[in-house]
Amino acid sequence: MPSPHDPHKPAAPAPLTPPDGQYKTPLFDAMVALAESRKVSFHTPGHKSGKGISTRFRKFVGPKIFSIDLTTLDEVDSLQKPKGVIKEAQRLAALAYGADHSYFLINGTSGGVHAMLATACRPGETVLVARNAHKSVVTGLILSGASPVYFSPAFDPKLQLAVNVSRDEVKDAIAATPEARTLLITSPNYYGLCAELRPIIEHAHKQNMTVLLDEAHGPHLRFHKGLPISGLEAGADLVVQSTHKIIGGMTQASMLHAKAGHVNLDRLAQNLRLLQTTSPSYILMASLDLARMQMATEGEKLLETAIFLAEDARKRINRIPGLQCFGHHDHPHLDVTKLTIQVRDLGLTGFQVSQRLNSEYRVQAEMADPFHVLVIISIGDRKHDIDRLVDALQHIAKDSIQSTSDRPITNPGIPPAPGQRILTPREAFLADHHPIPLHESAGKTSAEVVTIYPPGIALLVPGEVITSETIEYICRLTDFGATIDGLDEGNTMIRTVK
């Protein structure tokens, strides 16, 4: 059955049964077997299965976790050169996700983004980049030396958000940049808004381009038909996912998936060896092995519950006066497990509502912006968690409408268009630079990546001319309480090329 949300999406793969091997967790099993064999260890890590760890740490987390905090040994294979249980765990991940090859990442999706760019682009080569990219894309451009040409998604005045790039925007950008051989897009965006991946990727492939997808927020998409199409189903060549953000990976544990064809897999493996540590955390890697098993064997059922909880919360939030939470009727390519709650009619900013949720109701949101609070619903949520969120929002809305409805929130405006690109990000980053006051920086070339965090999307990129519109926008956002990354502590100084 095709997805009700995305006509291009094939039905979710039937839960894979034991013959497919998806119930197996080869890496985790080998780790447990090694821990239980109680060998005497004269190797790293120095805490020696927890015997040397601080007592407070051991008391809090319990002793067992330290027995599987291992190092590269024959029994548990090597991430740098997998030929045993890690190789098998990665093969099972590739099978579950529909990739030709999958790689475990232990320094987050950022590391995978860096490896994708380093593999697809040579220094100086043009890469077409959708501007709603995370900071890791900019740092990947610095590392690879590639020369970006940006195109931006539209701003939706009703949602008060930048939506994802449309197929026409991508087609126009490709037509205007015929020298680009690589396209990098981010989908879903932080708010769960997805690009129309299938037609976009088909068009890019017809132009003989390699498509790199930052799918940090989409490691679950493949496993439920009610969610938008995943990058691999849509034909992307390299896809990186934050297993830790949305499903059962531990923080920093991500995956990179590759389709052979447009990509040189030898070079990709070489880049991963260069970028990843030689001492990877086995606990993080085991969490990838187990998260894949969980998704492949019961992902559909678990996601069904998460979607049900999210849709129920959305309905209840939309009944609260002053709050709106868009759904897939407003945006057909939405990951409905993300709740973007528009709060401007309360006379409060998203930052203020997020702070009140936290300090008064002990409810922690993922992110806030001037007009919204973003909540992620996942396979870890339960009905009582949703009730806590909705009750807290009801209280805040009631108080605020009574006390502040005559104080409209000023609009920080639309993120300004990027300034002219004078240098590549790498050239600007490596050039001599110095900090100058932000208010005197108009016309200078940025040597810094300046982002609002979260979501970590770049307002300024090394090599771009700083415009007065961008300076004003940054100042308005700081007044709102946004965290700006890439300026000094007081948000007054910026590094510019000398």
Ligand SMILES: Cc1ncc(COP(=O)(O)O)c(C=O)c1O
């Ligand atoms: C779209 C996107 N890409 C990449 C990243 C980087 O992921 P990680 O934190 O796993 O390195 C993030 C993190 O927030 C993100 O939102």
